[in-house]
Amino acid sequence: MSQLPRQMARLRAELQATETDLAKLSQQQQSAQHTLIAAQAQIATAQANQAAIHNALDNGRTAVAQVSTALQTAQDQANAAAGALQNAQAALAATQQQLQKAQEQLDRIGRWNAEIVAEPLDRPALQSTEQELEERTAALEEACDWACIQLEIEQETLAALL
Numbered sequence: 001m002s003q004l005p006r007q008m009a010r011l012r013a014e015l016q017a018t019e020t021d022l023a024k025l026s027q028q029q030q031s032a033q034h035t036l037i038a039a040q041a042q043i044a045t046a047q048a049n050q051a052a053i054h055n056a057l058d059n060g061r062t063a064v065a066q067v068s069t070a071l072q073t074a075q076d077q078a079n080a081a082a083g084a085l086q087n088a089q090a091a092l093a094a095t096q097q098q099l100q101k102a103q104e105q106l107d108r109i110g111r112w113n114a115e116i117v118a119e120p121l122d123r124p125a126l127q128s129t130e131q132e133l134e135e136r137t138a139a140l141e142e143a144c145d146w147a148c149i150q151l152e153i154e155q156e157t158l159a160a161l162l
Contacts, residue, residue, distance in 0.1 A: 085161045092154035099147035105140045109133055 112133060 081161055085158070088154055088157045088161060092151065092158060095147055095150040095154050099144065099151055102140050102144040102147055106137070106144060109137050109140065 113130075
């Protein structure tokens, strides 16, 4: 029987050590559960952040595509405007040449008229020539007026394109 109290004491000590170990394990389990809950919260936050980043990335890609499209449209418009500008400049140059030719012809006719007035020769022949010259002058003045109007239109078109 003397061994029984010793065994009892030893069993009590082992029980107490086991209860202490159990308490420690219980605390470790609770700590692990808190860590697990915190990790799950971090995972959920990371997943939400990842989704937000993917959305932002998709929005950025969409914006880049829209800007690229707008840039191409602007480039196409600039090219079209450059072509229209070249056409307008060519038309303006042609109109200016026509105007210059018409003005030269008007000046020549003016000189002829001045010569006719200064040196009258054969009146009936001169009158016939005068009639032709007046008709030609009227046609040239009309062409000159038309060329001036075209020049103004071309200049306005050119100014609008610039």
